[in-house]
Amino acid sequence: MLADGKSQPPKPSFVSRVLGVLIKAVVLIGFLFVFDKLLPSISEQTQSFVVAKWQQLSLLQQELPTENSLPSPLPEKNLTDTWGAARSQGRSHEGIDIFAERGTPIQSTTQGIVSKVGENNLGGRVVVVVGPGGAGHYYAHLEDYADIAPNDWVNQGDIIGYVGDSGNAKGTPPHVHYGIYINGSAVNPYPLLQKD
Numbered sequence: 001m002l003a004d005g006k007s008q009p010p011k012p013s014f015v016s017r018v019l020g021v022l023i024k025a026v027v028l029i030g031f032l033f034v035f036d037k038l039l040p041s042i043s044e045q046t047q048s049f050v051v052a053k054w055q056q057l058s059l060l061q062q063e064l065p066t067e068n069s070l071p072s073p074l075p076e077k078n079l080t081d082t083w084g085a086a087r088s089q090g091r092s093h094e095g096i097d098i099f100a101e102r103g104t105p106i107q108s109t110t111q112g113i114v115s116k117v118g119e120n121n122l123g124g125r126v127v128v129v130v131g132p133g134g135a136g137h138y139y140a141h142l143e144d145y146a147d148i149a150p151n152d153w154v155n156q157g158d159i160i161g162y163v164g165d166s167g168n169a170k171g172t173p174p175h176v177h178y179g180i181y182i183n184g185s186a187v188n189p190y191p192l193l194q195k196d
């Protein structure tokens, strides 16, 4: 009872109270539905972003490849130091060529993050993996790619593609052109590869 004698506001009818509860329930269920649909994808994106950044940072903190430290992309195939050999249009050979039967699987010499799976004029079908110390590992003239995509993580020894003669190697004996780039400059991969 109110002291000043004013009449109480009319009690909401049973129907309007039920209606109010129903509306609140519908709004609540709507919110839950939206959060359920939205949040998992947001958290998955955040997680994969954080994982990728962590992988990049840990790669950058690792040592650059040292002499005789890297397994060959084509184990058991002959390694020859063809670095610096003359190439067309005054270019010099910025890598080494390792010959093998067409379709031979090419193994990543390092762990790292795939940064390119695609084509260019000279290299044809190429794969680039950014490995320890931020070095770029370039594999060219592929017949085909393995099932990889940019931003994928690869481990040392994982297959990244298959030997071919694509690009300016067309018609030459199938081989992989393997190059290493450190701070944007090509370095000779030959001394860094293990010889047995």
Ligand SMILES: [Zn+2]
Binding pocket: 093, 095, 096, 097, 176, 177, 178
């Ligand atoms: Zn080459």
